[in-house]
Amino acid sequence: MSARIEHLVTSGTFSLDGQTFDVDNNVWIVGDDREVVVLDAPHDVDVIAAAIGERTLLAVLCTHAHDDHVRRAPALAGRFSTPERRVPVLLHPADREVWDLTHPGVATTDLSNGEVVTVAGTELHVLHTPGHTPGAVSVYAPELSTVFTGDTLFAGGPGATGRSFSDFATIVDSIRDVLFELPADTRVHTGHGEDTTIGDESPHLQEWIARGH
Template structure:
């Protein structure tokens, strides 16, 4: 098995309920010397594509629909990397990307809000219309599987951080990509703000309980951790949920 994981950490902004936060985001590149899948490209397409090199990007997976995970997704998906075979594509489909962009359907509203904001700032009406018409190429579903370099990335719908948040589990690499559902030592958030913390905690518990305890957890922000460490902390986060209810 030649599959490996590379990490690119970038800094930028994320807007949540009209408030802008500074965030440091992890992008993960999974694949081999020929092909890769890019998980959560954020902020700096140039840095991400430098890490990709001349390999072909087979898919871009967004684990949620916040703008930090969308702001360079198209640029990474459309980059001319590798020797992509266009025979299966439709050259007349101007809305398609060189590599498909995947997002859970429950975050479609966040997608539309983000590209709607870009459209409002666009002076050219045709470009604005194109931005408003953009849609993900693939809608992620719980239990769906992506294959790359002889390994599988299994999709787990983990709502709470956003309605369409997902995590990706790779048994062959003993790794769990949790996006902003789960960070090291705490449930994931943007600027300490939780959307639906009780639902998020239920998602985390259902996700990590059946997994091997030595599974690496690679989050959307911060350092990596393990299933064992986060499983041991999970029940203590109930206090956070109660505080969130009071707010």
């Protein structure tokens, strides 16, 4: 039996470049009745911990290091760690500078492109998809026909690239060369907002490039 996907929404703020915005963030929990991996831990550790319950938390996997995606990651990992087993916070090393804006000096465990994280017998494939941030990753679960894109790809277009550490041409390359190579029926679970599919988004790539954002 493969893992299942559970969804939470938590609310808080996102701050960067001297600006702060109110945001709602998706939190994705992948696993079964025994063990889970959490993708992003934004605003409310108690809500996420309650959803995990008595299950074993294998890792907190960060799609990128903006504060609205990682603010509670160390606290969540710490709550489920034991003297025998430390729960790792997984982050691509290219996002270390962004991480340090929120958690200076706090250790993470490096994620690499192509790495596979296994939970409840289901493989989560790490895809480095920079652009929104240098270390942004998407997480592809082929057995679940799902990709978790963080803020790289949304319903309606790419994530924002108008702030520090981001680049529009890079995010377009990531979407075209990595995400749009996935099967068209792959469901896209995003960092904010509604789901979409690869097939629904791929016909619009040239429109996004023409708009330049």
